[in-house]
Amino acid sequence: MTTTLNDLFEDDLDLPDPVAQQRYARLVGLDHVKARLAREAELIMQPDLLREWSLRAHGTVLPAVERLADRPPLIIFAGDVGTGKTTLAETFADAIARRHGIDVRVKRLSLRARGTGAVGEMTRLIGTAFDVVLDEARAVGSARPTILVIDEADALAQSREASQMHHEDRAGVNALIRGISQLATEAPGALVIMCTNRIGALDPAIRRRAAAEFDFARPDxxxxxxxxxxxxxxxxxxxxxxxxxxxxxxxxxxxxxxxxxxxxxxxxxxxxxxxxxxxxxxxxxxxxxxxxxxxxxxxxxxx
Ligand SMILES: Nc1ncnc2c1ncn2[C@@H]1O[C@H](COP(=O)(O)OP(=O)(O)O)[C@@H](O)[C@H]1O
Ligand SMILES: [Mg+2]
Known part of the structure:
Protein backbone atom coordinates (compact mmCIF):
# COMPACT_ATOMS: atom_id res chain seq x y z
CA MET A 1 0.00 0.00 0.00
CA THR A 2 1.51 3.32 -0.98
CA THR A 3 0.66 6.70 0.48
CA THR A 4 -1.03 8.99 -2.01
CA LEU A 5 -1.17 12.77 -2.08
CA ASN A 6 -4.64 12.66 -0.54
CA ASP A 7 -3.30 10.84 2.51
CA LEU A 8 -0.54 13.36 3.14
CA PHE A 9 -2.71 15.88 4.94
CA GLU A 10 -5.66 15.89 7.28
CA ASP A 11 -8.47 18.22 6.20
CA ASP A 12 -7.36 21.86 5.98
CA LEU A 13 -8.59 24.26 8.66
CA ASP A 14 -9.42 27.71 7.33
CA LEU A 15 -9.29 30.54 9.84
CA PRO A 16 -11.00 32.58 11.15
CA ASP A 17 -13.46 29.95 12.21
CA PRO A 18 -15.91 29.98 15.14
CA VAL A 19 -15.06 26.43 16.23
CA ALA A 20 -11.35 27.22 16.29
CA GLN A 21 -12.07 30.42 18.19
CA GLN A 22 -13.93 28.48 20.86
CA ARG A 23 -11.31 25.71 21.12
CA TYR A 24 -8.66 28.41 21.56
CA ALA A 25 -10.68 30.34 24.14
CA ARG A 26 -11.26 27.19 26.19
CA LEU A 27 -7.54 26.56 26.64
CA VAL A 28 -6.88 27.44 30.27
CA GLY A 29 -3.59 28.38 31.89
CA LEU A 30 -1.82 29.17 28.64
CA ASP A 31 -2.20 32.95 28.65
CA HIS A 32 1.54 33.51 28.82
CA VAL A 33 2.21 31.08 25.98
CA LYS A 34 -0.66 32.54 23.95
CA ALA A 35 0.70 36.08 24.28
CA ARG A 36 4.29 35.25 23.36
CA LEU A 37 3.22 32.91 20.57
CA ALA A 38 0.99 35.57 19.04
CA ARG A 39 3.92 37.99 18.83
CA GLU A 40 6.40 35.47 17.44
CA ALA A 41 3.98 33.99 14.93
CA GLU A 42 2.62 37.33 13.83
CA LEU A 43 6.06 38.57 12.84
CA ILE A 44 6.71 35.42 10.83
CA MET A 45 3.29 35.41 9.20
CA GLN A 46 3.17 39.15 8.52
CA PRO A 47 6.80 40.04 7.80
CA ASP A 48 5.89 43.48 6.53
CA LEU A 49 4.73 44.55 9.99
CA LEU A 50 8.30 44.52 11.26
CA ARG A 51 9.55 46.46 8.24
CA GLU A 52 6.81 49.04 8.65
CA TRP A 53 7.68 49.47 12.31
CA SER A 54 11.36 49.88 11.47
CA LEU A 55 10.52 52.52 8.87
CA ARG A 56 8.35 54.36 11.38
CA ALA A 57 10.82 54.11 14.23
CA HIS A 58 14.12 54.42 12.37
CA GLY A 59 13.28 55.86 8.98
CA THR A 60 14.84 52.79 7.38
CA VAL A 61 14.57 49.00 7.40
CA LEU A 62 17.32 48.07 9.84
CA PRO A 63 19.67 45.19 8.98
CA ALA A 64 18.53 43.67 12.28
CA VAL A 65 15.01 43.49 10.90
CA GLU A 66 16.18 41.81 7.70
CA ARG A 67 18.08 39.28 9.76
CA LEU A 68 15.10 38.55 11.92
CA ALA A 69 13.04 38.01 8.79
CA ASP A 70 15.63 35.45 7.63
CA ARG A 71 15.01 33.13 10.57
CA PRO A 72 13.58 29.74 9.66
CA PRO A 73 9.80 29.99 10.04
CA LEU A 74 9.72 27.19 12.59
CA ILE A 75 8.18 27.11 16.07
CA ILE A 76 8.36 24.06 18.34
CA PHE A 77 5.76 23.07 20.95
CA ALA A 78 7.26 20.64 23.44
CA GLY A 79 5.89 19.05 26.57
CA ASP A 80 3.77 16.51 28.33
CA VAL A 81 0.79 14.74 26.77
CA GLY A 82 -2.64 16.31 27.09
CA THR A 83 -1.38 19.84 27.73
CA GLY A 84 -2.89 21.59 24.70
CA LYS A 85 -0.11 21.50 22.10
CA THR A 86 -2.18 20.16 19.23
CA THR A 87 -5.19 22.30 20.08
CA LEU A 88 -3.12 25.47 20.31
CA ALA A 89 -1.21 24.73 17.09
CA GLU A 90 -4.46 24.28 15.20
CA THR A 91 -6.29 27.29 16.60
CA PHE A 92 -3.96 30.10 17.73
CA ALA A 93 -3.90 31.77 14.33
CA ASP A 94 -7.63 32.38 14.58
CA ALA A 95 -6.87 35.40 16.76
CA ILE A 96 -4.19 36.61 14.32
CA ALA A 97 -6.54 36.20 11.37
CA ARG A 98 -9.21 38.25 13.14
CA ARG A 99 -6.80 40.96 14.30
CA HIS A 100 -5.40 41.54 10.83
CA GLY A 101 -8.51 40.79 8.83
CA ILE A 102 -6.75 38.03 6.87
CA ASP A 103 -7.43 34.38 6.08
CA VAL A 104 -5.05 31.74 7.37
CA ARG A 105 -4.93 28.15 6.16
CA VAL A 106 -3.81 25.47 8.58
CA LYS A 107 -2.47 22.36 6.85
CA ARG A 108 -1.86 19.34 9.05
CA LEU A 109 0.66 16.75 7.97
CA SER A 110 -0.82 13.33 8.48
CA LEU A 111 1.00 10.74 10.55
CA ARG A 112 0.57 8.53 7.51
CA ALA A 113 3.21 10.72 5.86
CA ARG A 114 5.75 8.57 7.62
CA GLY A 115 5.03 6.00 4.96
CA THR A 116 5.56 2.32 5.22
CA GLY A 117 9.30 2.39 5.74
CA ALA A 118 10.20 1.53 2.15
CA VAL A 119 13.59 2.94 1.20
CA GLY A 120 13.33 6.56 0.11
CA GLU A 121 9.63 6.75 0.82
CA MET A 122 9.62 9.06 3.84
CA THR A 123 12.01 11.47 2.17
CA ARG A 124 9.86 11.54 -0.92
CA LEU A 125 6.68 12.07 1.10
CA ILE A 126 8.12 14.93 3.15
CA GLY A 127 9.45 16.48 -0.05
CA THR A 128 6.03 16.19 -1.67
CA ALA A 129 4.27 17.62 1.40
CA PHE A 130 6.50 20.70 1.39
CA ASP A 131 6.03 21.07 -2.37
CA VAL A 132 2.26 21.21 -1.87
CA VAL A 133 2.59 23.78 0.92
CA LEU A 134 5.07 25.82 -1.14
CA ASP A 135 2.86 25.85 -4.22
CA GLU A 136 -0.16 26.96 -2.21
CA ALA A 137 1.79 29.55 -0.24
CA ARG A 138 3.42 30.98 -3.37
CA ALA A 139 0.05 31.27 -5.06
CA VAL A 140 -1.53 33.34 -2.28
CA GLY A 141 1.47 35.14 -0.75
CA SER A 142 1.45 36.57 2.76
CA ALA A 143 -2.09 37.87 2.23
CA ARG A 144 -3.24 34.38 3.24
CA PRO A 145 -0.44 32.79 5.26
CA THR A 146 -0.20 29.02 5.46
CA ILE A 147 0.61 27.20 8.70
CA LEU A 148 1.95 23.67 8.41
CA VAL A 149 1.35 21.69 11.61
CA ILE A 150 3.58 18.66 12.06
CA ASP A 151 2.16 16.84 15.06
CA GLU A 152 4.12 14.13 16.88
CA ALA A 153 7.10 15.60 15.04
CA ASP A 154 9.59 13.36 16.81
CA ALA A 155 8.27 10.52 14.67
CA LEU A 156 9.49 12.38 11.58
CA ALA A 157 12.46 14.31 12.89
CA GLN A 158 14.07 11.79 15.21
CA SER A 159 17.45 12.59 16.54
CA ARG A 160 20.13 11.65 14.05
CA GLU A 161 22.21 10.86 17.09
CA ALA A 162 19.86 8.12 18.25
CA SER A 163 21.90 4.96 18.12
CA GLN A 164 19.54 2.81 16.11
CA MET A 165 18.78 5.53 13.63
CA HIS A 166 18.12 4.13 10.24
CA HIS A 167 19.67 5.81 7.22
CA GLU A 168 16.18 6.46 5.87
CA ASP A 169 15.20 8.57 8.91
CA ARG A 170 18.27 10.72 8.52
CA ALA A 171 17.31 11.49 4.95
CA GLY A 172 13.84 12.39 6.23
CA VAL A 173 15.31 14.91 8.69
CA ASN A 174 17.33 16.45 5.87
CA ALA A 175 14.21 16.70 3.73
CA LEU A 176 12.44 18.51 6.59
CA ILE A 177 15.28 20.99 7.01
CA ARG A 178 15.35 21.59 3.26
CA GLY A 179 11.59 22.14 3.18
CA ILE A 180 11.67 24.67 6.01
CA SER A 181 14.54 26.61 4.40
CA GLN A 182 12.70 26.66 1.12
CA LEU A 183 9.56 28.01 2.77
CA ALA A 184 11.67 30.75 4.38
CA THR A 185 13.02 32.01 1.08
CA GLU A 186 10.15 31.30 -1.27
CA ALA A 187 6.99 31.67 0.77
CA PRO A 188 7.11 34.67 3.11
CA GLY A 189 4.37 34.36 5.71
CA ALA A 190 4.38 30.56 5.84
CA LEU A 191 4.99 29.03 9.26
CA VAL A 192 5.76 25.49 10.44
CA ILE A 193 4.68 24.34 13.92
CA MET A 194 6.16 21.11 15.20
CA CYS A 195 4.63 19.45 18.28
CA THR A 196 6.33 16.76 20.30
CA ASN A 197 5.86 14.89 23.59
CA ARG A 198 9.52 13.89 23.45
CA ILE A 199 11.68 16.92 22.85
CA GLY A 200 14.79 14.83 23.56
CA ALA A 201 13.99 12.65 20.57
CA LEU A 202 13.73 15.60 18.20
CA ASP A 203 16.77 16.09 16.01
CA PRO A 204 19.08 18.80 17.44
CA ALA A 205 19.60 20.22 13.94
CA ILE A 206 15.86 20.88 13.79
CA ARG A 207 15.73 22.35 17.31
CA ARG A 208 18.63 24.68 16.61
CA ARG A 209 16.79 26.16 13.67
CA ALA A 210 13.59 26.99 15.51
CA ALA A 211 12.73 30.67 15.87
CA ALA A 212 11.06 29.82 19.19
CA GLU A 213 10.35 26.84 21.43
CA PHE A 214 7.43 26.69 23.85
CA ASP A 215 7.22 24.35 26.82
CA PHE A 216 3.92 22.87 27.92
CA ALA A 217 3.35 21.36 31.34
CA ARG A 218 0.57 19.79 33.37
CA PRO A 219 -1.64 22.29 35.19
CA ASP A 220 -0.46 23.57 38.56
N1 LIG B 1 -4.65 24.13 28.67
C1 LIG B 1 -5.80 23.49 28.43
N2 LIG B 1 -6.97 24.00 28.84
C2 LIG B 1 -8.14 23.36 28.59
N3 LIG B 1 -8.22 22.19 27.92
C3 LIG B 1 -7.10 21.63 27.48
C4 LIG B 1 -5.82 22.25 27.71
N4 LIG B 1 -4.87 21.46 27.16
C5 LIG B 1 -5.51 20.43 26.62
N5 LIG B 1 -6.84 20.52 26.80
C6 LIG B 1 -7.84 19.56 26.30
O1 LIG B 1 -7.27 18.27 26.34
C7 LIG B 1 -7.46 17.57 25.13
C8 LIG B 1 -6.14 17.17 24.51
O2 LIG B 1 -5.40 18.32 24.16
P1 LIG B 1 -4.26 18.29 23.05
O3 LIG B 1 -4.20 19.65 22.45
O4 LIG B 1 -4.50 17.16 22.11
O5 LIG B 1 -2.97 18.01 23.93
P2 LIG B 1 -1.50 17.54 23.46
O6 LIG B 1 -1.41 17.78 21.98
O7 LIG B 1 -0.58 18.41 24.25
O8 LIG B 1 -1.39 16.10 23.84
C9 LIG B 1 -8.33 18.48 24.25
O9 LIG B 1 -9.66 18.12 24.44
C10 LIG B 1 -8.08 19.85 24.82
O10 LIG B 1 -9.18 20.67 24.61
MG1 LIG C 1 -1.01 16.35 20.52
Whole structure:
Protein backbone atom coordinates (compact mmCIF):
# COMPACT_ATOMS: atom_id res chain seq x y z
CA MET A 1 0.00 0.00 0.00
CA THR A 2 1.51 3.32 -0.98
CA THR A 3 0.66 6.70 0.48
CA THR A 4 -1.03 8.99 -2.01
CA LEU A 5 -1.17 12.77 -2.08
CA ASN A 6 -4.64 12.66 -0.54
CA ASP A 7 -3.30 10.84 2.51
CA LEU A 8 -0.54 13.36 3.14
CA PHE A 9 -2.71 15.88 4.94
CA GLU A 10 -5.66 15.89 7.28
CA ASP A 11 -8.47 18.22 6.20
CA ASP A 12 -7.36 21.86 5.98
CA LEU A 13 -8.59 24.26 8.66
CA ASP A 14 -9.42 27.71 7.33
CA LEU A 15 -9.29 30.54 9.84
CA PRO A 16 -11.00 32.58 11.15
CA ASP A 17 -13.46 29.95 12.21
CA PRO A 18 -15.91 29.98 15.14
CA VAL A 19 -15.06 26.43 16.23
CA ALA A 20 -11.35 27.22 16.29
CA GLN A 21 -12.07 30.42 18.19
CA GLN A 22 -13.93 28.48 20.86
CA ARG A 23 -11.31 25.71 21.12
CA TYR A 24 -8.66 28.41 21.56
CA ALA A 25 -10.68 30.34 24.14
CA ARG A 26 -11.26 27.19 26.19
CA LEU A 27 -7.54 26.56 26.64
CA VAL A 28 -6.88 27.44 30.27
CA GLY A 29 -3.59 28.38 31.89
CA LEU A 30 -1.82 29.17 28.64
CA ASP A 31 -2.20 32.95 28.65
CA HIS A 32 1.54 33.51 28.82
CA VAL A 33 2.21 31.08 25.98
CA LYS A 34 -0.66 32.54 23.95
CA ALA A 35 0.70 36.08 24.28
CA ARG A 36 4.29 35.25 23.36
CA LEU A 37 3.22 32.91 20.57
CA ALA A 38 0.99 35.57 19.04
CA ARG A 39 3.92 37.99 18.83
CA GLU A 40 6.40 35.47 17.44
CA ALA A 41 3.98 33.99 14.93
CA GLU A 42 2.62 37.33 13.83
CA LEU A 43 6.06 38.57 12.84
CA ILE A 44 6.71 35.42 10.83
CA MET A 45 3.29 35.41 9.20
CA GLN A 46 3.17 39.15 8.52
CA PRO A 47 6.80 40.04 7.80
CA ASP A 48 5.89 43.48 6.53
CA LEU A 49 4.73 44.55 9.99
CA LEU A 50 8.30 44.52 11.26
CA ARG A 51 9.55 46.46 8.24
CA GLU A 52 6.81 49.04 8.65
CA TRP A 53 7.68 49.47 12.31
CA SER A 54 11.36 49.88 11.47
CA LEU A 55 10.52 52.52 8.87
CA ARG A 56 8.35 54.36 11.38
CA ALA A 57 10.82 54.11 14.23
CA HIS A 58 14.12 54.42 12.37
CA GLY A 59 13.28 55.86 8.98
CA THR A 60 14.84 52.79 7.38
CA VAL A 61 14.57 49.00 7.40
CA LEU A 62 17.32 48.07 9.84
CA PRO A 63 19.67 45.19 8.98
CA ALA A 64 18.53 43.67 12.28
CA VAL A 65 15.01 43.49 10.90
CA GLU A 66 16.18 41.81 7.70
CA ARG A 67 18.08 39.28 9.76
CA LEU A 68 15.10 38.55 11.92
CA ALA A 69 13.04 38.01 8.79
CA ASP A 70 15.63 35.45 7.63
CA ARG A 71 15.01 33.13 10.57
CA PRO A 72 13.58 29.74 9.66
CA PRO A 73 9.80 29.99 10.04
CA LEU A 74 9.72 27.19 12.59
CA ILE A 75 8.18 27.11 16.07
CA ILE A 76 8.36 24.06 18.34
CA PHE A 77 5.76 23.07 20.95
CA ALA A 78 7.26 20.64 23.44
CA GLY A 79 5.89 19.05 26.57
CA ASP A 80 3.77 16.51 28.33
CA VAL A 81 0.79 14.74 26.77
CA GLY A 82 -2.64 16.31 27.09
CA THR A 83 -1.38 19.84 27.73
CA GLY A 84 -2.89 21.59 24.70
CA LYS A 85 -0.11 21.50 22.10
CA THR A 86 -2.18 20.16 19.23
CA THR A 87 -5.19 22.30 20.08
CA LEU A 88 -3.12 25.47 20.31
CA ALA A 89 -1.21 24.73 17.09
CA GLU A 90 -4.46 24.28 15.20
CA THR A 91 -6.29 27.29 16.60
CA PHE A 92 -3.96 30.10 17.73
CA ALA A 93 -3.90 31.77 14.33
CA ASP A 94 -7.63 32.38 14.58
CA ALA A 95 -6.87 35.40 16.76
CA ILE A 96 -4.19 36.61 14.32
CA ALA A 97 -6.54 36.20 11.37
CA ARG A 98 -9.21 38.25 13.14
CA ARG A 99 -6.80 40.96 14.30
CA HIS A 100 -5.40 41.54 10.83
CA GLY A 101 -8.51 40.79 8.83
CA ILE A 102 -6.75 38.03 6.87
CA ASP A 103 -7.43 34.38 6.08
CA VAL A 104 -5.05 31.74 7.37
CA ARG A 105 -4.93 28.15 6.16
CA VAL A 106 -3.81 25.47 8.58
CA LYS A 107 -2.47 22.36 6.85
CA ARG A 108 -1.86 19.34 9.05
CA LEU A 109 0.66 16.75 7.97
CA SER A 110 -0.82 13.33 8.48
CA LEU A 111 1.00 10.74 10.55
CA ARG A 112 0.57 8.53 7.51
CA ALA A 113 3.21 10.72 5.86
CA ARG A 114 5.75 8.57 7.62
CA GLY A 115 5.03 6.00 4.96
CA THR A 116 5.56 2.32 5.22
CA GLY A 117 9.30 2.39 5.74
CA ALA A 118 10.20 1.53 2.15
CA VAL A 119 13.59 2.94 1.20
CA GLY A 120 13.33 6.56 0.11
CA GLU A 121 9.63 6.75 0.82
CA MET A 122 9.62 9.06 3.84
CA THR A 123 12.01 11.47 2.17
CA ARG A 124 9.86 11.54 -0.92
CA LEU A 125 6.68 12.07 1.10
CA ILE A 126 8.12 14.93 3.15
CA GLY A 127 9.45 16.48 -0.05
CA THR A 128 6.03 16.19 -1.67
CA ALA A 129 4.27 17.62 1.40
CA PHE A 130 6.50 20.70 1.39
CA ASP A 131 6.03 21.07 -2.37
CA VAL A 132 2.26 21.21 -1.87
CA VAL A 133 2.59 23.78 0.92
CA LEU A 134 5.07 25.82 -1.14
CA ASP A 135 2.86 25.85 -4.22
CA GLU A 136 -0.16 26.96 -2.21
CA ALA A 137 1.79 29.55 -0.24
CA ARG A 138 3.42 30.98 -3.37
CA ALA A 139 0.05 31.27 -5.06
CA VAL A 140 -1.53 33.34 -2.28
CA GLY A 141 1.47 35.14 -0.75
CA SER A 142 1.45 36.57 2.76
CA ALA A 143 -2.09 37.87 2.23
CA ARG A 144 -3.24 34.38 3.24
CA PRO A 145 -0.44 32.79 5.26
CA THR A 146 -0.20 29.02 5.46
CA ILE A 147 0.61 27.20 8.70
CA LEU A 148 1.95 23.67 8.41
CA VAL A 149 1.35 21.69 11.61
CA ILE A 150 3.58 18.66 12.06
CA ASP A 151 2.16 16.84 15.06
CA GLU A 152 4.12 14.13 16.88
CA ALA A 153 7.10 15.60 15.04
CA ASP A 154 9.59 13.36 16.81
CA ALA A 155 8.27 10.52 14.67
CA LEU A 156 9.49 12.38 11.58
CA ALA A 157 12.46 14.31 12.89
CA GLN A 158 14.07 11.79 15.21
CA SER A 159 17.45 12.59 16.54
CA ARG A 160 20.13 11.65 14.05
CA GLU A 161 22.21 10.86 17.09
CA ALA A 162 19.86 8.12 18.25
CA SER A 163 21.90 4.96 18.12
CA GLN A 164 19.54 2.81 16.11
CA MET A 165 18.78 5.53 13.63
CA HIS A 166 18.12 4.13 10.24
CA HIS A 167 19.67 5.81 7.22
CA GLU A 168 16.18 6.46 5.87
CA ASP A 169 15.20 8.57 8.91
CA ARG A 170 18.27 10.72 8.52
CA ALA A 171 17.31 11.49 4.95
CA GLY A 172 13.84 12.39 6.23
CA VAL A 173 15.31 14.91 8.69
CA ASN A 174 17.33 16.45 5.87
CA ALA A 175 14.21 16.70 3.73
CA LEU A 176 12.44 18.51 6.59
CA ILE A 177 15.28 20.99 7.01
CA ARG A 178 15.35 21.59 3.26
CA GLY A 179 11.59 22.14 3.18
CA ILE A 180 11.67 24.67 6.01
CA SER A 181 14.54 26.61 4.40
CA GLN A 182 12.70 26.66 1.12
CA LEU A 183 9.56 28.01 2.77
CA ALA A 184 11.67 30.75 4.38
CA THR A 185 13.02 32.01 1.08
CA GLU A 186 10.15 31.30 -1.27
CA ALA A 187 6.99 31.67 0.77
CA PRO A 188 7.11 34.67 3.11
CA GLY A 189 4.37 34.36 5.71
CA ALA A 190 4.38 30.56 5.84
CA LEU A 191 4.99 29.03 9.26
CA VAL A 192 5.76 25.49 10.44
CA ILE A 193 4.68 24.34 13.92
CA MET A 194 6.16 21.11 15.20
CA CYS A 195 4.63 19.45 18.28
CA THR A 196 6.33 16.76 20.30
CA ASN A 197 5.86 14.89 23.59
CA ARG A 198 9.52 13.89 23.45
CA ILE A 199 11.68 16.92 22.85
CA GLY A 200 14.79 14.83 23.56
CA ALA A 201 13.99 12.65 20.57
CA LEU A 202 13.73 15.60 18.20
CA ASP A 203 16.77 16.09 16.01
CA PRO A 204 19.08 18.80 17.44
CA ALA A 205 19.60 20.22 13.94
CA ILE A 206 15.86 20.88 13.79
CA ARG A 207 15.73 22.35 17.31
CA ARG A 208 18.63 24.68 16.61
CA ARG A 209 16.79 26.16 13.67
CA ALA A 210 13.59 26.99 15.51
CA ALA A 211 12.73 30.67 15.87
CA ALA A 212 11.06 29.82 19.19
CA GLU A 213 10.35 26.84 21.43
CA PHE A 214 7.43 26.69 23.85
CA ASP A 215 7.22 24.35 26.82
CA PHE A 216 3.92 22.87 27.92
CA ALA A 217 3.35 21.36 31.34
CA ARG A 218 0.57 19.79 33.37
CA PRO A 219 -1.64 22.29 35.19
CA ASP A 220 -0.46 23.57 38.56
CA UNK A 221 -2.86 24.20 41.47
CA UNK A 222 -4.13 27.54 40.22
CA UNK A 223 -4.55 26.21 36.69
CA UNK A 224 -6.44 23.14 37.91
CA UNK A 225 -8.70 25.38 39.98
CA UNK A 226 -9.40 27.59 36.96
CA UNK A 227 -10.04 24.60 34.70
CA UNK A 228 -12.32 22.80 37.19
CA UNK A 229 -14.35 25.96 37.71
CA UNK A 230 -14.73 26.45 34.00
CA UNK A 231 -15.59 22.78 33.32
CA UNK A 232 -18.18 22.64 36.07
CA UNK A 233 -19.63 26.08 35.58
CA UNK A 234 -23.19 26.20 36.88
CA UNK A 235 -22.45 23.72 39.67
CA UNK A 236 -21.95 25.28 43.06
CA UNK A 237 -18.53 24.39 44.40
CA UNK A 238 -17.58 25.86 47.78
CA UNK A 239 -14.00 26.93 48.26
CA UNK A 240 -13.48 23.80 50.40
CA UNK A 241 -14.85 21.65 47.57
CA UNK A 242 -12.52 23.30 45.10
CA UNK A 243 -9.52 22.91 47.39
CA UNK A 244 -10.29 19.22 47.77
CA UNK A 245 -10.65 18.69 44.00
CA UNK A 246 -7.47 20.64 43.28
CA UNK A 247 -5.69 18.46 45.80
CA UNK A 248 -7.12 15.19 44.47
CA UNK A 249 -6.02 16.07 40.92
CA UNK A 250 -2.49 16.93 42.06
CA UNK A 251 0.56 14.65 42.21
CA UNK A 252 -0.32 13.10 45.61
CA UNK A 253 3.00 11.32 45.91
CA UNK A 254 2.87 9.95 42.35
CA UNK A 255 5.14 12.65 40.95
CA UNK A 256 2.53 13.75 38.43
CA UNK A 257 -1.00 15.08 38.61
CA UNK A 258 -3.87 15.04 36.13
CA UNK A 259 -3.27 16.52 32.68
CA UNK A 260 -5.63 19.09 31.18
CA UNK A 261 -6.86 16.35 28.92
CA UNK A 262 -7.50 13.96 31.83
CA UNK A 263 -9.84 16.55 33.32
CA UNK A 264 -11.46 17.79 30.10
CA UNK A 265 -11.87 14.47 28.36
CA UNK A 266 -12.23 11.96 31.18
CA UNK A 267 -13.27 13.41 34.54
CA UNK A 268 -15.88 15.67 32.94
CA UNK A 269 -17.45 12.83 30.97
CA UNK A 270 -17.30 10.40 33.88
CA UNK A 271 -18.99 12.93 36.15
CA UNK A 272 -21.85 13.54 33.73
CA UNK A 273 -22.29 9.80 33.16
CA UNK A 274 -22.28 9.05 36.87
CA UNK A 275 -24.93 11.67 37.60
CA UNK A 276 -27.18 11.07 34.60
CA UNK A 277 -30.10 10.37 34.54
CA UNK A 278 -31.09 10.49 38.20
CA UNK A 279 -28.75 12.74 40.14
CA UNK A 280 -27.22 16.19 39.97
CA UNK A 281 -23.45 16.61 39.69
CA UNK A 282 -22.02 17.39 43.11
CA UNK A 283 -18.51 18.04 44.40
CA UNK A 284 -18.57 14.66 46.08
CA UNK A 285 -19.52 12.93 42.86
CA UNK A 286 -16.74 14.70 40.96
CA UNK A 287 -14.24 13.70 43.64
CA UNK A 288 -15.34 10.08 43.27
CA UNK A 289 -14.76 10.23 39.50
CA UNK A 290 -11.33 11.84 39.97
CA UNK A 291 -10.37 8.96 42.23
CA UNK A 292 -11.45 6.41 39.65
CA UNK A 293 -9.74 8.23 36.72
CA UNK A 294 -6.06 8.32 37.70
CA UNK A 295 -3.78 10.71 35.77
CA UNK A 296 -2.13 9.60 32.53
CA UNK A 297 1.51 8.73 33.22
CA UNK A 298 4.04 11.03 31.52
CA UNK A 299 5.39 9.91 28.18
CA UNK A 300 8.57 8.07 28.99
CA UNK A 301 11.39 8.53 26.52
CA UNK A 302 12.04 5.45 24.51
CA UNK A 303 15.36 5.72 22.77
N1 LIG B 1 -4.65 24.13 28.67
C1 LIG B 1 -5.80 23.49 28.43
N2 LIG B 1 -6.97 24.00 28.84
C2 LIG B 1 -8.14 23.36 28.59
N3 LIG B 1 -8.22 22.19 27.92
C3 LIG B 1 -7.10 21.63 27.48
C4 LIG B 1 -5.82 22.25 27.71
N4 LIG B 1 -4.87 21.46 27.16
C5 LIG B 1 -5.51 20.43 26.62
N5 LIG B 1 -6.84 20.52 26.80
C6 LIG B 1 -7.84 19.56 26.30
O1 LIG B 1 -7.27 18.27 26.34
C7 LIG B 1 -7.46 17.57 25.13
C8 LIG B 1 -6.14 17.17 24.51
O2 LIG B 1 -5.40 18.32 24.16
P1 LIG B 1 -4.26 18.29 23.05
O3 LIG B 1 -4.20 19.65 22.45
O4 LIG B 1 -4.50 17.16 22.11
O5 LIG B 1 -2.97 18.01 23.93
P2 LIG B 1 -1.50 17.54 23.46
O6 LIG B 1 -1.41 17.78 21.98
O7 LIG B 1 -0.58 18.41 24.25
O8 LIG B 1 -1.39 16.10 23.84
C9 LIG B 1 -8.33 18.48 24.25
O9 LIG B 1 -9.66 18.12 24.44
C10 LIG B 1 -8.08 19.85 24.82
O10 LIG B 1 -9.18 20.67 24.61
MG1 LIG C 1 -1.01 16.35 20.52
Missing amino acids: EAQRAALLQSLFEGITLSSEDLTLLVDLTGPNGRGYGHTYSDLVDRVLAASCMAAYPEHPITAELIAEQVRSCPPTPPFTTRS
